[in-house]
Amino acid sequence: MNLNVYRLDGSLLAVDCGIGFGGSEAPEAEIQVPDPAWLSERRDRLVGLVITHAHEDHLGAVASLWPLLRCPIYASPFASAVLRRKLGEAGLLHDADIHTIPLGGRFNLAPFDLQFMRVAHSVPEAQALAIRTRHGVVLHTGDWKLDPDPLIGPPTDEAAFQALGEEGVLAMVCDSTNALVDGHSGSEADVRRALTDLVGGLTGRVAVACFATNVARVESVCLAAKAAGRRVALFGRSLRNVDAAAREVGLLKDIPPFLDEEEAGFLPDDELLILCTGSQGEPRAALSRIAADTHPQISLGEGDTVIFSSRMIPGNERAILNVEEQLTRAGCRVITPDAEHPIHVSGHPAREELRRLYQLVRPKHAVPVHGEWRHLQEHAALAKDMGATPHIIEDGDMLRLAPGKVEVAESVQSGRLAVDGTRLLPMDGAVLDARRRMLTNGVVVGSLAVDESGRVRGTPKVSAPGLFEPGDEESEQVAGELARLINDLPAPLRREDDALREAARTALRKAIGRRVRKRPLVELHLLRV
Structure with missing residues (x-):
């Protein structure tokens, strides 16, 4: 975020x-x-x-x-x-x-004088932002890299960054995602060649999963398919939306319209390439549904190949590996980026690219952003080596850049x-707190009817999904224990609905806790008859 x-x-x-x-x-x-x-x-x-x-x-x-x-x-x-x-x-x-x-355009939102600066990234038309103020210039890089051949759009405008550096830059707020990676991030042109070679040697159905917004990668997949005599079908709403947005601004103009999902199943296997969402194992994405064999239009199996043209974002490992496992069990060959198959490059700068930008911009101060704390620290050390004074800040910190001392x-x-x-x-609100408790401890719902004096009428009902199986005898035992505990309460307390409801909830929680050693979310419905 x-x-x-x-x-x-x-x-x-x-x-x-x-x-x-x-x-x-x-x-x-x-x-x-x-x-x-x-x-x-x-x-x-x-x-x-x-x-x-x-x-x-x-x-x-x-x-x-x-x-x-x-x-x-x-x-x-x-x-x-x-x-x-x-x-x-x-x-x-x-x-x-x-x-x-327009790309590279300059516009004024007083008192800020703003200028877009063209950068290469894994999405078309990425722009850094130069913020000119009466106290100096701040460069907000956004996400960027130095790619000599990004395929869609020109390379990062190094001349513009050098000119900005000559103008003088007070501070640079800069991407740290690959601050731990030596060398360069690689070029989309290399990926295009690798995908063309790979797809050309495959038989059966081929599916490629990539980030929907990487239009250069989408174009590369389409050209690889064309070279192999395959037609491309899009699977996934985000891909369709990006396709429409790209064509609206004049991108993908040499790529023929994609097949609909309904058309894909009628093509011979060796003539089909599926371009789909779900490279991060998202449960509702197209590839996850294909892997689980629940997609209504297409299936993959023995002799088919799935290519992950993307990196594994930290935190998504389990979901991605689960999708890969399902595909492998179905008989698919799964190919991920490695030295043999260089089918993905990062959209973020590695260390040599960071050094190059510092050489061009020469900021007085550096504010590393993006990535985890170790990335920020590594970027800060690099910035210091390049002559800038680094400042690491956390969410909510307000860093004063001018006038006076630069500090939080x-x-x-x-x-x-x-x-x-x-x-x-709110993440710390009652609704999500209840969901967290239900995820780890389950939920118990009790229903009981009492008469005017607070005596239990009939047999209470207790439902505990996630704790007891439907029809489990323990649910009936808990219900009987709840009735006894209610009937043993003092008579004045049983006549007050709110007090009785809270006492019943506490009794139910204790009865469940003695059996399963958990603290579930407990709800109780009280009916007085």
Whole structure:
């Protein structure tokens, strides 16, 4: 998730607004967004939201959070096209004010003088942002790399960064994702050659999973398929949305229309290539459903090949390996990136690329962002070696860049919200706390009827999914114990509904705890007759 804020003379500028995924650490919240409370309380001072590129971790939260911010949005043509589709699905397209800025364009959101700077990345039209102020220039790099042949779009504009360095840069807020990786990140052109060679030697059905927004990779897969005499079918909503956005801005113009999912099954196996979502093992993505043999349109099995043209994002290992295992059990050959099959390169700068950017920009101060703490520390050490003074900050820290000493001046409210349908729920709130308890300890629901004096009528019902099997005798034993405990309560307490309900809930919790040694979420329904 990325939500950055710059403040100058009381005015606020937001840069990027992305999502994160719960994964195994927070299975109760599949999609998370930054908590914008501090910013939304000051939205009357928010001059705009600038999007650096069209990756989900940089724009995926706009549709969820824009109603709380209600500010103009500024983005490149491709990012604007992606945003319009997302806002349209959320019913906000006619409310949000999207300004499309040409690549490398300069625009003014007083008191900020802003300029997009072209960078290569694993998505079209990624832009760094130069922020000119009366105190100096801040360079916000976004995600970037130095790729001599990125295939779609020109390389990173090193001349523009050198010119900015000559102008003088107060601080550079820079990508740290690959700060631990020596050398260079590699080129998309190398991946295109590797995919063409690989696909050309395969028989049976071929499926390729990659990140939907990597349009250069999508184009490479299509050209590899064409060279092998195969037609390409798209599987996955995000791929279809990106395809539409790319063609809207003039990308993929030499790629013929993709086959629909319904058409794919009628092609001979050796003439079909499936391009699908699900490279990270997402349970609802196309590849996961194909692996589980639950997809309504297509199946893979003996003699087929699945290519993962992507990296394994930390936290997704178990989900990805599970999909690979299912495919292998079905008889598929699974190919992942390695030395023999260089079918993926990172979109982020390795150490030599970081050094090159510092040589061009020569910032006085460096603020490493993106990645884990070890990545930030390694980037900070590199920045220091390159002559910049590094500053590592955490979520919520407000770093004063000028005037005066550069230091953390204060901390503001930050955190995460879970996207739950159309709702935004606090991660530490009661709803998600209940889900966490249910995941680890189960849930127990008790129902009982009592008369006016509070005596139990009939037999209580106890349901404990996740603890007892349906019809388990222990449920009946717990119900009988609950009735006895209620009838033994003092008569005045039994006549008060709230007091009786709380006492019954406590009794039920104790009865369950004695049997399963857990502390489940307990709900009790009381009916007085």
